[in-house]
Amino acid sequence: MTGSPHLRRPATLASLAAELGVSRTTVSNAYNRPDQLSAPLRERVLEAARRLGYPGPDPVARSLRTRKAGAVGLLLTEALSFAFRDPGATGFLEGLALACEKAGTGLLLVPVSPEHSDVDAVYQAGVDGFVVYSVSEDDPHFQAVLQRPLPTVVCDQPSGVQGVDRVGVDxxxxxxxxxxxxxxxxxxxxxxxxxxxxxxxxxxxxxxxxxxxxxxxxxxxxxxxxxxxxxxxxxxxxxxxxxxxxxxxxxxxxxxxxxxxxxxxxxxxxxxxxxxxxxxxxxxxxxxxxxxxxxxxxxxxxxxxxxxxxxxxxxxxxFRDKGREAGRLLLERGDRNTSEQVTLPTExxxxxxxxxxxxxxxxxxxx
Structure with missing residues (x-):
């Protein structure tokens, strides 16, 4: 059985553009650069997309084109549940998430075990930079992060890593x-x-x-x-x-x-x-x-x-300020090529x- 002849293939960017009689750039702008279109035109594109079942631009293809993943990677050398049950990690995660929300970027958790040396999760993470949360100086996952040509911020430890931003306390x-x-x-x-x-x-x-x-x-x-x-x-x-x-x-x-x-x-x-x-x-x-x-x-x-x-x-x-500062250092780095060390107060x-x-x-x- 080859399937029902009544099933319609999902619309593509090209077929949606042809349906509306506009360019593919116009359809793309409706999703990626809405400021380039008038409000009525953008609404017409989006309404047609809903009607024809167009899911929007392929995020993978877009990341290949822009060379941006649109996400920050948070390296945790703990089980994933640690981020949600450890009060300090939870406060830090909240602050980092707030910084990501402000910048309009995503947050990808990369939890790995401190007792295992498999670093594939680090190499395969589709991110634009890393925030490393409190790992040991000889952690292999941290060494894998340093091997990737991406901006990196450390929270707490390790300290004194050349060329890497750090936020922590004394x-x-x-x-x-x-x-x-x-x-x-x-x-x-x-x-x-x-x-x-x-x-x-x-x-x-x-x-x-x-x-x-x-x-x-x-x-x-x-x-x-x-x-x-x-x-x-x-x-x-x-x-x-x-x-x-x-x-x-x-x-x-x-x-x-x-x-x-x-x-x-x-x-x-x-x-x-x-x-x-x-x-x-x-x-x-x-x-x-x-x-x-x-x-x-x-x-x-x-x-x-x-x-x-x-x-x-x-x-x-x-803790929350640590997360905010780590996000700021990474997401507002710009063309800065010197590392920053931020020391927050304790009481x-x-x-x-x-x-x-x-x-x-x-x-x-x-x-």
Whole structure:
């Protein structure tokens, strides 16, 4: 059976132009350059297109002709769901989407796993430029991005890549302020729960070599800021337990806090390098019967909405502004051939999960 003779083939640009008695350029302009046509003529073209079933210009053919894909690629070295469940990534994505909307361009998510080296998704992405969201310095997908002759903007990490724009915060200074806040409250026996320090999965204690050799510069800088703060008051960093969690979730925070508190039940403050980890740590503290902040002070980093709701002591950073700035750097680049580095401000939030250390039944009042 060859099909019904009554079925009409979809109209093409050429057949639509012939039907209307206009040039193919006129039909094309009705879709791509409407300012070139009068309103009545454009409406006549579009009405005929609807009537004849013309779907509009082929976007693939158009991209080949203009050499523009009309989309920004967002590289995430995480599962796709990460962009919609991680509060920081969600805020960043919102800001980037707003910048794309303003420029009239699309946004293509390119999620890849940090544990796999297949880079085909990067090479095959039909985009006009890349925004890279927080990847390690040796990530193969990021190296694949750099091999493509397209403008690229990094958010957070890696830092210091020659010829690549970057937007981020001063993670070291932000964590230094948090560490000074806790040391000023008298805390000397502290523990640290940090996000992943390398592409290889590891959950557990992280020694100084792993901390300083981390390929994730954000974590490296946050740990360095804490180290600076407690070094100021004579705390030997070698005595500070640092535990690492590969996954970034409340569950990982709870599991990490359990392992750390089992190993060092004497700590009086637990510093987490993200709010999600800190929220999980708070859950573990409650399950252990520890009062926060009376028995244990807990602090995070990020300033996500849930942290604000529960009164977490943290360092707030502007995720949505990061997304906006990343979009601006990429979409308003023009003919600029020098890289820009944008550092946005952070803010220490002194919440209700930290307090002065008790000394002999009284509040600590300073050293």
């Amino acid at each position: 993670d070291r200074a932000g964590m230094l302020a948090l560490g000074r806040h806790l040391s000023g409250l008298g805390h000397r026996r502290v523990g640290v729960l940090c996000m992943r320090l390398g592409a290889r999965r590891q959950d557990g204690p992280a020694d100084l070599d792993r901390q300083t050799g981390s390929t994730y510069s954000v974590q490296r800088e946050r740990l360095a800021g804490l180290r600076d703060a407690f070094d100021e008051v004579g705390v030997d960093w070698a005595d500070v337990p640092v535990h690492e969690r590969f996954e970034h979730s409340e569950e990982a925070g709870a599991a990490g806090a359990k392992a750390l508190l089992d190993a060092r039940p004497d700590i009086t403050a637990l510093v987490c390098t993200s709010d999600l980890l800190a929220i999980g740590a708070l859950r573990e503290a409650r399950e252990r019967g520890l009062r926060v902040p009376e028995d244990l002070s807990v602090a995070g980093f990020d300033g996500i909405p849930e942290a604000e709701r529960i009164g977490l002591t943290t360092v707030r950073q502007p 220490l939030v002194e919440g209700t999960t930290s307090r002065a250390l008790r000394q002999s039944g009284e509040f600590f009042s300073g050293w």
